Amino acid sequence: MPSVKMFTGVGIPLEMHKVRIVQKLRLIPIEDRLKAIAEAGNNTFLLQNRDVYLDMLTDSGVNAMSDHQLASMITADDSYAGSETFTRLADKLTEIFGTKYFLPAHQGRAAEHILAKTYVTEGSVVPTNFHFTTTKALITLYGGSVDEVLIDEGLKTTSTYPFKGNSDIAKLRTVIEKTGPKKIPFMRLEAGTNLVGGQPFSLENMKEVRKVCDEYGIMLVLDASLLQDNLYFIKIREESCKHKTIREITREIADLCDIIYFSARKLGAARGGGIITNSEKAYRNMRVLVPLFEGFLTYGGMSVREMEAMAVGLEETMDEEVINQGPQFIEYMVNELDRKGIPVVTPAGGLGCHLNAREFIPQVPQDQYPAGALGAAMYIAGAVRGMERGTLSEQRNPDGSERLAEMELLRLAMPRRVFTLSQVKYAIDRITWLYENRALVGGLKFVEEPPVLRFFFGRLEPVSDWQTKLAAKFRADLGDSL
Numbered sequence: 001m002p003s004v005k006m007f008t009g010v011g012i013p014l015e016m017h018k019v020r021i022v023q024k025l026r027l028i029p030i031e032d033r034l035k036a037i038a039e040a041g042n043n044t045f046l047l048q049n050r051d052v053y054l055d056m057l058t059d060s061g062v063n064a065m066s067d068h069q070l071a072s073m074i075t076a077d078d079s080y081a082g083s084e085t086f087t088r089l090a091d092k093l094t095e096i097f098g099t100k101y102f103l104p105a106h107q108g109r110a111a112e113h114i115l116a117k118t119y120v121t122e123g124s125v126v127p128t129n130f131h132f133t134t135t136k137a138l139i140t141l142y143g144g145s146v147d148e149v150l151i152d153e154g155l156k157t158t159s160t161y162p163f164k165g166n167s168d169i170a171k172l173r174t175v176i177e178k179t180g181p182k183k184i185p186f187m188r189l190e191a192g193t194n195l196v197g198g199q200p201f202s203l204e205n206m207k208e209v210r211k212v213c214d215e216y217g218i219m220l221v222l223d224a225s226l227l228q229d230n231l232y233f234i235k236i237r238e239e240s241c242k243h244k245t246i247r248e249i250t251r252e253i254a255d256l257c258d259i260i261y262f263s264a265r266k267l268g269a270a271r272g273g274g275i276i277t278n279s280e281k282a283y284r285n286m287r288v289l290v291p292l293f294e295g296f297l298t299y300g301g302m303s304v305r306e307m308e309a310m311a312v313g314l315e316e317t318m319d320e321e322v323i324n325q326g327p328q329f330i331e332y333m334v335n336e337l338d339r340k341g342i343p344v345v346t347p348a349g350g351l352g353c354h355l356n357a358r359e360f361i362p363q364v365p366q367d368q369y370p371a372g373a374l375g376a377a378m379y380i381a382g383a384v385r386g387m388e389r390g391t392l393s394e395q396r397n398p399d400g401s402e403r404l405a406e407m408e409l410l411r412l413a414m415p416r417r418v419f420t421l422s423q424v425k426y427a428i429d430r431i432t433w434l435y436e437n438r439a440l441v442g443g444l445k446f447v448e449e450p451p452v453l454r455f456f457f458g459r460l461e462p463v464s465d466w467q468t469k470l471a472a473k474f475r476a477d478l479g480d481s482l
């Protein structure tokens with residue numbers, strides 16, 4: 001369903017929920033923001049939440065829960081083994097995905113760890129539409145590598161192509177032929193492709209991927225963490241799916257997979273995660289690792305309250321008026337910025353609005369981390385916290401040289417049902433101000449660089465005094481306004 005048409009003015013996304021619990025926010029003055037970002041080593045991961053007005057870092061574990069989810073948490077059945085809550089969750093997964101087996105894990109990457117440890121060995125190659133940070137790190141940890149087969153259109157920041165998360169079937173064949181199917185433990189398909197801007201794949205493309213996997217006898221593994229946005233986009237953008245229900249589309253997708261794993265910090269608006277499959281062999285292979293890494297098989301590191309909320313959240317995910325909220329707010333934000341000529345990834349995807357840092361601040365070279373610099377500037381401009389998705393999020397090459405990312409994006413995630421339209425309008429206003437003053441933004445350099453997943457803990461500083469100048473300009477333009 002498109003945004004609601006207004007009798008006066010342009011269409012707006014309409015909240016299909018009302019607010020019943022609120023959390024007080026603080027908006028600190030620009031001097032304090034300047035101090036806070038310096039103390040955080042210019043890394044938005046290291047900011048204190050009390051210094052942040054709009055936390056658009058991630059959609060992970062920060063989506064608003066429904067009244068039914070919260071209520072269900074009280075009735076959760078707390079027991080180490082044989083918990084009724086676990087049975088309810090397992091049954092819900094079976095009902096929705098048609099899969100027999102469920103292995104619980106404490107979050108998405110824990111599921112990835114179990115998969116990688118079970119299937120990846122020295123020299124393994126995992127073809128994927130596009131990698132995700134934790135997936136790639138874990139596959140690499142066990143001696144494997146990922147080989148991306150995303151369609152070329154997927155890496156074009158501005159586009160009208162509706163399914164930029166699609167796999168290029170010819171590229172997939174080339175990877176398989178070049179590597180040999182024996183060295184390929186599985187093909188990994190990621191729904192709502194995170195690192196290219198929350199872009200979906202189409203059901204038709206997924207069917208083609210499945211066909212190739214069948215031809216070579218390769219397992220198809222779905223990362224369903226961002227499935228809910230992908231489902232919505234399939235429903236509204238894929239002609240042949242217009243008349244299908246979200247439930248029917250979900251089932252069709254699940255039937256194409258050998259293994260599905262997910263982060264329930266996103267899918268199901270709860271916490272936790274897990275792996276589901278119909279293959280008894282895959283289940284048995286992976287099962288041994290759950291008690292070792294996660295916890296007993298009936299909780300896998302999750303609290304029963306989380307599991308109960310997940311079961312309800314998964315059911316709510318089957319409701320189009322629930323899952324359209326994220327994409328519609330994102331579309332509004334992306335279209336407003338695009339209209340002003342501000343470089344954003346188009347078409348609007350799920351997950352959030354992505355600023356294209358390379359075009360936003362072309363004066364900052366890639367080895368000075370433009371997306372990271374834009375993240376620091378965005379915090380200074382509006383106490384809005386985004387996440388760098390560019391070269392900083394990459395790992396250096398074995399010889400120590402920088403691995404320059406294909407895209408330099410600042411992700412402004414839209415936690416689902418959390419922000420009001422005025423807050424989104426505020427973010428748009430501060431981005432617009434920053435864009436007017438983009439010439440003032442400079443680069444960053446590392447002062448402390450961890451060897452693995454450096455974007456989480458790394459500390460950086462500005463290459464010049466550009467941040468002080470940016471703050472002075474803000475004061476000159478907006479006076480005493482926060």
Ligand SMILES: *Cc1c(COP(=O)(O)O)cnc(C)c1O
Pocket residue numbers: 060107108109110132134135190194223225226262263264265266272273
């Ligand atoms: C978030 C995410 C993960 C990891 O999930 P966590 O629960 O954060 O560990 C894996 N894959 C994708 C596509 C994700 O977006």
